[in-house]
Amino acid sequence: xxxxxxxxxxxxxxxxGVLVSIVCGIIGTLVVVNRIVFLAGGIxxxxxxxxxxxxxxGWPYVAGTTAVSLLSAGIMAxxxxxxxxxxxxxxxxxxxxGMALGVILLDLSPGYxxxxxxxxxxxxxxxxxxxxxxxxxxxxxVIAVVAWYYNDFLAMSYDDEFARxxxxxxxxxxxxxxxxxxxxxxxxxxxxxxxxxxxxxxxxPFIAEKFTGSLRGMMMLSSVLSCLFTVVGFGVSYALNLTxxxxxxxxxxxxxxLAVLWxxxxxxRRRKTGKTxxxxxxxxxxx
Amino acid sequence: MTESIIxxxxxxxxxxxxxxxxxxxxxxxxGDFLVVIGPNGGGKTTLLKVMLGLLKPDRGTVSVxxxxxxRAAHHIGYVPQNVHVNKTFPISVLDVVxxxxxxxxxxxxxHSRQDRDAARKALEQMRVWEYRDRRIGELSGGQLQRVFxxxxxxxxxxxxxxxxxxxxxxxxxxxxxxxxxxxLNRSVTIVAVSHDMMILSxxxxxxACINRELHHHNSGSIxxxxxxxxxxxxxxLVAHGIPHRVLECHKDK
Numbered sequence: 001x002x003x004x005x006x007x008x009x010x011x012x013x014x015x016x017g018v019l020v021s022i023v024c025g026i027i028g029t030l031v032v033v034n035r036i037v038f039l040a041g042g043i044x045x046x047x048x049x050x051x052x053x054x055x056x057x058g059w060p061y062v063a064g065t066t067a068v069s070l071l072s073a074g075i076m077a078x079x080x081x082x083x084x085x086x087x088x089x090x091x092x093x094x095x096x097x098g099m100a101l102g103v104i105l106l107d108l109s110p111g112y113x114x115x116x117x118x119x120x121x122x123x124x125x126x127x128x129x130x131x132x133x134x135x136x137x138x139x140x141x142v143i144a145v146v147a148w149y150y151n152d153f154l155a156m157s158y159d160d161e162f163a164r165x166x167x168x169x170x171x172x173x174x175x176x177x178x179x180x181x182x183x184x185x186x187x188x189x190x191x192x193x194x195x196x197x198x199x200x201x202x203x204x205p206f207i208a209e210k211f212t213g214s215l216r217g218m219m220m221l222s223s224v225l226s227c228l229f230t231v232v233g234f235g236v237s238y239a240l241n242l243t244x245x246x247x248x249x250x251x252x253x254x255x256x257x258l259a260v261l262w263x264x265x266x267x268x269r270r271r272k273t274g275k276t277x278x279x280x281x282x283x284x285x286x287x
Numbered sequence: 288m289t290e291s292i293i294x295x296x297x298x299x300x301x302x303x304x305x306x307x308x309x310x311x312x313x314x315x316x317x318g319d320f321l322v323v324i325g326p327n328g329g330g331k332t333t334l335l336k337v338m339l340g341l342l343k344p345d346r347g348t349v350s351v352x353x354x355x356x357x358r359a360a361h362h363i364g365y366v367p368q369n370v371h372v373n374k375t376f377p378i379s380v381l382d383v384v385x386x387x388x389x390x391x392x393x394x395x396x397x398h399s400r401q402d403r404d405a406a407r408k409a410l411e412q413m414r415v416w417e418y419r420d421r422r423i424g425e426l427s428g429g430q431l432q433r434v435f436x437x438x439x440x441x442x443x444x445x446x447x448x449x450x451x452x453x454x455x456x457x458x459x460x461x462x463x464x465x466x467x468x469x470x471l472n473r474s475v476t477i478v479a480v481s482h483d484m485m486i487l488s489x490x491x492x493x494x495a496c497i498n499r500e501l502h503h504h505n506s507g508s509i510x511x512x513x514x515x516x517x518x519x520x521x522x523x524l525v526a527h528g529i530p531h532r533v534l535e536c537h538k539d540k
Contacts, residue, residue: 033376151397155386158376161367162438165339165360166389209377213422218377 009125013244016127016191017230019135020200023142023184025223028201029208029215030146030177033157037202039076042091043178044185044194046072046098051119051189052105062134065186072098073182077175121245122193124234131190138187142180146219149173154215192230193245200226203252207259229255291316292446292476293338298347300333307333311347311501315446320472320490323480325497331480332368334497335450338478339365351446361390364439364475368450370431374424380434381419384410387441402441409437413467429456432464440471447471449479465490 031040047069054064072094080087146153155163156170164170188197208221233248240247293315300308307330315321325331336342338349340356351359364387387409388402398406410416413433418426426434432452439447456464468477469490496502 151385151389154378154382155389158373158378158383158386159367161341162365162386163389164341165363165365166386166442167357167360168389209375212377213379213420214377214382 009127010238012127012129012132013124013234014231015132016124016135017234017248018227019132019139020188020191021204021226021230022223023135023139023188024197024200025204025208025221025226026142026146026219027177027180027184028205028226029219029222030153030157031181031201032205032209033215033218034177036080036177037198038088039080039091039178040181040185040201041198042076042095042098043069043073043182044189044197045095047182047185047189048102048119048194049098049100049105050102050186052102052109055109056105061190062186065189066183068098069182069186070179073178074175077178081171081174118193119189120193120195121243122189122191122196124191124244127191131187135187135191138183142184145176145180149176150216153177157215192248196245196249199249199252200230203256204229207256210259210263225255226252292352293478294348294350295334295338296348298334298337298349299345300330300337300342301345302333306499308337308344308497308501309499311497313495313501315476315478317445317476318472318492320468320477320492321479321495322491322493323478323495323497323501325480325482327482329482329498331482331497332450334501335448335478335480339363339448361442362445364436364442364444364447366432366435366439366447366449366452368454370428370435376423378423379419380410380415380421380423380426381406383423383434384419384438384441387438405441405443406437409441410434412440413437429460432456436467440475444475446476446478449477451481452479453481 031037047065049072050065050068051061052064053059053068054061057064076087076091076094079090083090152163152168152173155166155168156173160170185194185197188200192200204222204225205218207225208218212218212221229252230248233251234244236242236251237244237247291314293313295311295313298308298311299306311334313334323331323334333342337344338351338356340349340360349356352362356363384406385398385402388398388405407416407419410419413436415426415430415433415437418430418434423431423434436447436449436452453461453464468479471477472490472492
């Protein structure tokens with residue numbers, strides 16, 4: 001394993017995994033607490049249309065995918081703000097249409113053998129150094145934006161009606177969040193695939209939510225867990241010669257079930273010792 | 288009485304073509320403790336949200352301190368109906384209350400010392416300062432209600448809107464809760480809506496009944512006609528306002 005770390009592509013892969021984890025930890029936390037996992041999935045899958053478009057027109061990958069991803073995020077923002085009660089159905093439509101367009105555009109692209117797998121599960125081993133720079137810049141931008149608007153994002157996520165009353169620009173922040181999701185998705189698909197985007201956006205924040213008391217803590221713990229899953233999953237993939245995206249997801253899933261079991265055990269024990277805990281709102285009610 | 292702070296004129300509101308509020312007129316003077324009662328679906332919460340600027344009326348005007356509601360937001364404290372939303376959210380009691388100090392366009396400089404002092408004062412006033420570091424999901428309904436009132440008070444509002452404030456409070460705590468509201472009412476105007484007439488007490492200064500249309504009685508008493516018009520059926524238990532508290536049984540006509 002140690003001699004493996006000497007090679008450039010392994011180091012690039014690990015660096016990419018860490019950068020993706022930081023971005024996913026922060027964005028994923030906001031996605032989970034705002035209950036827009038399905039919407040984020042829609043943006044990620046619609047981005048597939050952008051991959052097709054890029055190949056069809058001979059554009060660079062980033063240009064085509066960013067354009068389509070931001071466009072679909074914009075449509076979804078408009079739809080979910082205007083017609084909230086049917087938003088999930090509209091997201092489903094965009095999700096499917098984006099993927100179908102991607103497949104057809106790839107069919108029509110001359111002389112291109114579409115390697116679907118590499119975009120579904122990514123190709124972390126072939127990340128070039130130039131992508132690392134882009135990911136690093138995106139990571140810094142995401143951290144800066146979320147830090148600046150932290151209190152506003154917190155208020156919007158917890159109680160958007162009250163946030164509006166305090167004149168927090170809720171609609172602007174919501175569009176900003178969808179825009180950040182779109183950009184993150186473009187960057188991350190290249191490296192780990194769009195299936196892994198969803199996994200890393202949801203699994204670590206879901207675990208972290210149980211063990212932290214603040215949104216800030218949830219973001220940090222999510223990023224750390226995400227790093228852990230990515231690095232361990234990558235190690236397993238290297239040792240057993242398996243597809244890295246899939247092993248990373250299975251490691252994350254294993255972590256997820258362990259966390260759920262631990263959380264249950266923790267509460268059972270707390271109940272036995274007579275203390276009330278976070279998941280016992282009814283028993284905790286005295287007053 | 289003193290000058291009015293809320294003026295609702297010829298207000299109409301409909302939802303998906305269904306009229307919810309019809310020709311509502313309401314004036315709330317400074318220092319009032321107004322309770323709006325009415326049956327479920329009668330438009331109580333809608334009226335409150337229109338006065339808050341969260342909903343736009345079809346016709347008519349609302350002014351709060353002479354301003355459109357959304358521009359008067361910093362004078363208004365609001366306690367929503369459902370305090371049980373987002374109970375698994377990772378947020379502490381103190382951070383929920385600090386939300387009430389948010390001002391627009393303010394990024395990096397976090398909550399100032401004044402914000403924290405105000406949050407402490409509001410939590411102490413509502414007697415829940417000891418729970419400040421608890422996660423919000425660990426509190427009982429009554430404690431949550433106090434935290435949400437603290438959040439409404441921390442911005443030093445001149446008027447406080449309460450939506451079904453009694454819903455989460457058990458019968459034993461109601462007396463104490465009324466003491467708190469009465470004390471607040473010395474400096475803050477209170478507008479509370481409820482479907483539960485138990486909210487009426489001798490601390491309430493005026494009563495309005497709403498069922499699409501509004502019947503306002505600014506003497507704090509409630510008449511049989513108001514109830515009949517609001518509920519379209521005879522209702523027992525009529526509470527009378529200041530200075531007496533009278534409960535009498537009204538028989539079917």
